[in-house]
Amino acid sequence: MYSSNETTPLPPLNPFRILEQGVSIRDTIDLLVEGKKIIFIALGSVLLVTSVYLLLAPRTYKADALLRIDKNKALLAAPLHSEANQSPTEAENPRAQREVEILRSRSVLGKVVDDLNLVVETSPYYFPVIGETLARRHDSHDGLAAPWLGLNHWAWGGEKLKVTTFDVPDRFLDKEFTLIALEAGHFRLLDPKDETVIEGRIGETLTAEVGEATPIVINIAEFTANPHTHFELKRKTSLAAIETLQKAFSVKEVSKDTDILSVELKGPNPEQLAKSVNDIATIYVNATVNWESAEASQ
Structure with a gap:
């Protein structure tokens, strides 16, 4: 008996005859049209929630000032009413960093709390x-x-x-x-x-x-x-008032090696913010002059 293991090879497939099944642009458009009601409801809900939040959310105001440190440690303070210098870099100048720490110290902010009676909240x-x-x-x-x-x-x-x-x-x-x-x-x-x-x-x-x-x-x-x-x-206690002020208060050097500090304070009361920033600048200038006089006397 005779048997053969040979197989007949199949003819090559024509790639042009292969049909790729997928989602066409027409199918996508049809799907969007069918679900337009759900889409519009979701979009309307998001817009409504966003509008209500923007309407009801409490406003936050910002007051800021610039402090310029000269070689003799005398400072010039000038209030600002713009949104400039939104992304100042961290103070890298050692002298500027030292002034930042002084501005954020309790000796300065504590005087502001006492002057403006920030221990009382209404x-x-x-x-x-x-x-x-x-x-x-x-x-x-x-x-x-x-x-x-x-x-x-x-x-x-x-x-x-x-x-x-x-x-x-x-x-x-x-x-x-x-x-x-x-x-x-x-x-x-x-x-x-x-x-x-x-x-x-x-x-x-x-x-x-x-x-x-x-x-x-x-x-x-x-x-x-x-x-x-x-x-x-x-x-509130004086310590609690100082800590609250420290959280809302930020000091940064405007740019490297400029010796110009940006002082910024945020909160819900614009009148109190303006008074606080001006008071911080005034107290710091007076304190700096006193420290400079004390160093000169020594």
């Missing part, structure tokens, strides 16, 4: 979600905004409060007090348990004994608000 009570945005959009030159639907518990815009003195016992530090505007230039102060501790007139220094060696002392220089408007009032 904040109006706003209507939930939209209250702060409505108050921010109100023009303060138009006076106080009328309360919506008679809801005068909250602030609606145009309110002003300046507390010159607010001393509390240690156990009340960082505790939330409530300040209520009354008629005819009077006010009421509630403790963290919402109990009345002081009621008096604006401009007077008032004291309340609370069973501690240190009484509660308050003096309000200015209080413009609709009657019954509530404010949050808090007294």
Whole structure:
């Protein structure tokens, strides 16, 4: 019997006969058209959330200044109101780095805290979600905004409060007090348990004994608000106020070997920011002059 193991080779495949199955541009367009409803809903939702956030998000302001260090360590401070120098490099000049550390020191920032009374924090009570945005959009030159639907518990815009003195016992530090505007230039102060501790007139220094060696002392220089408007009032420690200022404060050399420092401070209160930056520059200039005089005398 005869058998053969030989096989007949298959003819080569023609590459032009191979059909590649894939997604064409037409298929992609058809898919997008079919899902256009879902796409538009997702896009609209993203735009709506973004718009609401931009509308309701609290504003952050920036105040900055330039400090120029000359060879004699005398400084010239000039406030700036632009967004220039957005990406300054880190201070690499040893002398500039030393000045940066001095500017961020507690001896300088602590003086700012004392001068501007930054240990006292005040904040109006706003209507939930939209209250702060409505108050921010109100023009303060138009006076106080009328309360919506008679809801005068909250602030609606145009309110002003300046507390010159607010001393509390240690156990009340960082505790939330409530300040209520009354008629005819009077006010009421509630403790963290919402109990009345002081009621008096604006401009007077008032004291309340609370069973501690240190009484509660308050003096309000200015209080413009609709009657019954509530404010949050808090007294912090000097250390806490300095740390808060340090977090919002940055100092960098504008560029290498220029001996020009950029001082920047960010926060929600533009008026307070401007005062703080100017005070920092002034304190530092005075301190530098004193140090230079002390070194010369030695």
